[in-house]
Amino acid sequence: xxxxxxxxxxxxxxxxxxxxxxxxxxxxxxxxxxxxxxxxxxxxxxxxxxxxxxxxxxxxxxxxxxxxxxxxxxxxxxxxxxxxxxxxxxxxxxxxxxxxxxxxxxxxxxxxxxxxxxxxxxxxxxxxxxxxxxxxxxxxxxxxxxxxxxxxxxxxxxxxxxxxxxxxxxxxxxxxxxxxxxxxxxxxxxxxxxxxxxxxxxxxxxxxxxxxxxxxxxxxxxxxxxxxxxxxxxxxxxxxxxxxxxxxxxxxxxxxxxxxxxxxxxxxxxxxxxxxxxxxxxxxxxxxxxxxxxxxxxxxxxxxxxxxxxxxxxxxxxxxxxxxxxxxxxxxxxxxxxxxxxxxxxxxxxxxxxxxxxxxxxxxxxxxxxxxxxxxxxxxxxxxxxxxxxxxxxxxxxx
Numbered sequence: 002x003x004x005x006x007x008x009x010x011x012x013x014x015x016x017x018x019x020x021x022x023x024x025x026x027x028x029x030x031x032x033x034x035x036x037x038x039x040x041x042x043x044x045x046x047x048x049x050x051x052x053x054x055x056x057x058x059x060x061x062x063x064x065x066x067x068x069x070x071x072x073x074x075x076x077x078x079x080x081x082x083x084x085x086x087x088x089x090x091x092x093x094x095x096x097x098x099x100x101x102x103x104x105x106x107x108x109x110x111x112x113x114x115x116x117x118x119x120x121x122x123x124x125x126x127x128x129x130x131x132x133x134x135x136x137x138x139x140x141x142x143x144x145x146x147x148x149x150x151x152x153x154x155x156x157x158x159x160x161x162x163x164x165x166x167x168x169x170x171x172x173x174x175x176x177x178x179x180x181x182x183x184x185x186x187x188x189x190x191x192x193x194x195x196x197x198x199x200x201x202x203x204x205x206x207x208x209x210x211x212x213x214x215x216x217x218x219x220x221x222x223x224x225x226x227x228x229x230x231x232x233x234x235x236x237x238x239x240x241x242x243x244x245x246x247x248x249x250x251x252x253x254x255x256x257x258x259x260x261x262x263x264x265x266x267x268x269x270x271x272x273x274x275x276x277x278x279x280x281x282x283x284x285x286x287x288x289x290x291x292x293x294x295x296x297x298x299x300x301x302x303x304x305x306x307x308x309x310x311x312x313x314x315x316x317x318x319x320x321x322x323x324x325x326x327x328x329x330x331x332x333x334x335x336x337x338x339x340x341x342x343x344x345x346x347x348x349x350x351x352x353x354x355x356x357x358x359x360x361x362x363x364x365x366x367x368x369x370x371x372x373x374x375x376x377x378x379x380x381x382x383x384x385x386x387x388x389x390x391x392x393x394x395x396x397x398x399x400x
Contacts, residue, residue, distance in 0.1 A: 005357040006033025011187070013095040014086070015039065015070060016077075016110070018047045020143065020169050021203065022099035022127040023066040024176030029095065029183065030069030031353045031362050037378050038067065038369065039086060042074040042399035045371035057345045059368070066176075068340065068350055068364035073379070074372030074399035077108055082397045088382050090115050090122065094196075095183055099127040102138045112198045123186040125179050125199040132200045141203050143169040150207025155214065157227035164227070175206040236282035237261065240319055241294055246302030250293075251315040258282065260312045264305075265296040340367040375400035 011034040015026035023038075023046065030036040040046045048063035056064060073089075076082040087109070090096050096115055098105050105111045105126070112124040126132065129141030130149075144165050147153050152171075153163040182199035190196055208215065213234075217223045225233060230240035230249065237252045252258040255278065259271040270276055270292060275285045282289055297305060302318045309316040325331060338352040338361075345367075353362040375398050379389050392398045 005360065005362065008187075009033035011035065011095065012093045013037070013097065014089055014093045015097050016086070016105075017097055017099035017127060019099070020048065020062060020066050020172035021175040022097055022179070023048065023063075024173050025125070025127065025179035025183070026070065026097055027066050027068055027364075028176065028180040028353065031355075031364055034095070036070040037089065037374070038070040038072050039075055039077070040072060040371060042076055042372060042396065045072075045074065049371070056348070059345065064345075064348070064350060064368050067368040069366050070369055071374035071378060072369035072372055073375050075375070076397050077110075079395075079397045081392060081395070083108055083110065085379065085382065085384070085392075085398075086110060087115070087118070089378070091119050092382070093119070093122060094187065095123045095125065097125045097127065097179065097183070101140050102128060116196060116198070119196075121190060121194065121196050123183055123190065123196040123199060125183050125186075125201070127175060127179050128200065128202040130204045131202040136204070143172040143203065146171045146203040146207045150204060151211050151214070152207060155211070155225040155227060158229050159227055161227065171203050171207050171210070174210065175201050175203050178206060178209075231286065234283065235279060236286045237289055237293060239290070241290070241297050243297045243302045243305055244300055247319040248297070248302040248305055248309075249317045249319060250309065252282075253315070255279070257314055260314050261293070261309065264308050264312050264314065265293060267292070267296055335361045338363055340364060342367040343370065372399035 008029060011029070013026060013029050013034045013036040015022065015036050015038045017023050017026060018040070026036050026038065038046070044050065046063055046067070048066065049060050051062045052060040054061045075085055077086065090110075098110065100108075100110075112126070115124055116122050128137075129146070130136035130139055141149070147165050150171070153165060155163065156166055157164040179199065179201045182201060186197040186199055214225050217225070232238040232251075235251070235253055237250055237258070240247050240249050250261065252261050258276070259268075262268050262271040270289070274281070276282045276289055306316050306318055320328070326337065331337060336352050336354070337349045340348050340350060342348040348367060350364065353364070355362045376389060379392075379398070380386075389398070389400070393400055
């Protein structure tokens with residue numbers, strides 16, 4: 002079976018921290034690109050210190066977003082460090098940065114400067130609020146954008162304050178949009194011979210993720226609020242308690258609702274005027290919920306899951322991370338990839354959620370230690386060993 006590396010030969014300079022930018026660059030690395038991660042020589046990427054949990058001193062957040070890269074530990078505050086980045090950018094295909102708004106330009110690493118030197122360069126900026134508008138200069142993180150983008154206001158239990166979604170989905174989603182934009186720009190470069198500037202931001206991703214809620218508001222003024230596990234436009238579509246355990250059940254149309262009623266031994270509910278159509282069921286969701294729970298209390302989640310699935314009804318027990326990590330489905334798909342790490346025994350990381358021709362796209366190397374590849378990267382850029390030693394002694398680089 003062919004091992005797919007569509008970006009083999011592509012050189013990517015990754016000047017990002019935290020999650021969004023690193024996740025983008027990790028995706029490009031998994032697709033075959035040679036990714037050089039530029040990080041501070043003293044502390045490295047901020048994400049290395051975000052925890053607990055830690056794994057042999059490395060933050061789980063950092064490990065999850067930096068596989069397949071080489072680490073160049075270098076100070077951007079020093080002109081000699083910036084010169085090294087410029088030399089690397091001159092021979093790169095892609096430059097990804099998530100510096101605070103305006104800092105890339107202040108350091109002489111903005112898109113105009115780099116693309117004037119290397120017109121074929123694809124320059125990707127990962128920002129907070131976007132490159133224009135009254136908030137363009139403000140910094141931001143995932144949870145801030147869940148607040149600013151409306152997600153917190155609609156997440157949580159009815160009548161209670163909103164809550165943050167438990168994963169950094171805005172960061173990771175922005176990383177995916179960045180990777181998609183980079184791939185599109187590289188494809189266009191094949192036609193035009195010139196690179197492009199790709200702009201993505203957490204705020205734009207957040208608004209994209211509340212798309213149908215925005216459309217609903219524009220249609221009739223509906224402002225969504227927390228509804229627990231309920232999907233607000235469909236009923237029944239939420240988590241139900243059983244005799245033991247909880248079960249998500251999705252009755253996405255009248256046929257599925259009839260099947261649910263048959264399985265729980267209440268076929269008459271499908272003929273009840275209160276529940277005849279989906280809009281009827283949404284209006285009378287609470288009554289329907291109570292009637293279904295009465296019947297679901299007769300067995301545990303696993304029993305109902307088997308019967309509903311046999312009847313063609315989408316259903317899933319509510320799992321925690323430990324359940325997911327040990328799930329036979331996770332194992333069958335190869336979604337936890339083992340990687341040999343110099344300090345971490347039995348390192349396993351989430352695999353790339355993508356297969357090509359039936360083969361899992363995989364990380365090619367573990368997340369690097371700080372400055373692990375400084376020497377080889379600088380040598381590739383033409384630095385003689387004597388100059389590298391001088392940079393080390395001056396604290397400009399770490400190797």
